[in-house]
Amino acid sequence: MLANRHLRYLERHPLEIALALLLAALYGPLLLHWIDGWVNKSISIQHEYFSHGLIGLPFAAYIAWEKRQQWQQLVPQINPVGLGLIGIATVFYLSGLGDWMNVSLPLMLTGICLVLKGTAGLRLEAFPLLLVALATPSQAPYLIEPYILPLQRFIAGAAGFLLIQFGIDVDVNQIYLLVNNQPVEVAPHCAGLKMLFTSLYVGLMLLYWTGVWRSRLQTGLFLSATIALSVVGNIVRNTLLSFFHGTGQNGAFDWLHESWGGDLYSAIMLFLLIVLIRGVQRYIPSTLALQIDHDSAV
Structure with missing residues (x-):
């Protein structure tokens, strides 16, 4: 019974599942690098400023999961801005530069929301996306410190x-x-x-x-x-x-x-x-x- 239920879910949402697996393969190692740096304090001082991601990223994933039914009820709609964001995120990821690869994660997630469900999807997932963006290591603390x-x-x-x-x-x-x-x-x-x-x-x-x-x-x-x-x-x-x-x-x-x-x-x-x-x-x-x-x- 449980196996049949899982099979039906796979049949209904093949695109979402494929995207989730692709994102896990691309960004899983990056997230593990963040977590290891935050826990063992082996990351740069500026990136330690974002250690709140240890609780924020799981909370963002939880909120997104709780909204899955609302997400599925939205009408599929492609927003061209989303395609542009995905393109920029891809370039950033392939650059191999640490900070650019980091920033590519929130850009990629935002672009996917816009491509799959348009602005309605972006509004629905706005808060978890905000949590991801604010937990993404960047040089922002270094830029703020002089002030x-x-x-x-x-x-x-x-x-x-x-x-x-x-x-x-x-x-x-x-x-x-x-x-x-x-x-x-x-x-x-x-x-x-x-x-x-x-x-x-x-x-x-x-x-x-x-x-x-x-x-x-x-x-x-x-x-x-x-x-x-x-x-x-x-x-x-x-x-x-x-x-x-x-x-x-x-x-x-x-x-x-x-x-x-x-x-x-x-x-x-x-x-x-x-x-x-x-x-x-x-x-x-x-x-x-x-x-x-x-x-x-x-």
């Missing part, structure tokens, strides 16, 4: 202020802290950009999962609070790192900076996002209704 100097200065100043409150000898100069005559730099990679990317990415997933995205007010407040939480969390982390380094606690510094202490910090931050969105759902109305008392109007 986050004000954030580095702010974090250094805040960390220095907190350490002074605990009686630590600190001198702050731009993005540098001198803690007990031990220099500490709030470098671009230490300014919390990776955690900010991860927090916003997971925040988008939570917005979709909870349905909060339907309210502009709740969405705006949640994303603003997510950014603030990420910055505050990174100030605390840099304060601890500066304290550990300045007081010669190298083991604690390495634990929080490069070992599983950093993973624990990330897990706590993501857990707080769940608490945050539950608070938004409970205490923030979906819309603000202004009531006017016409009797008191002059």
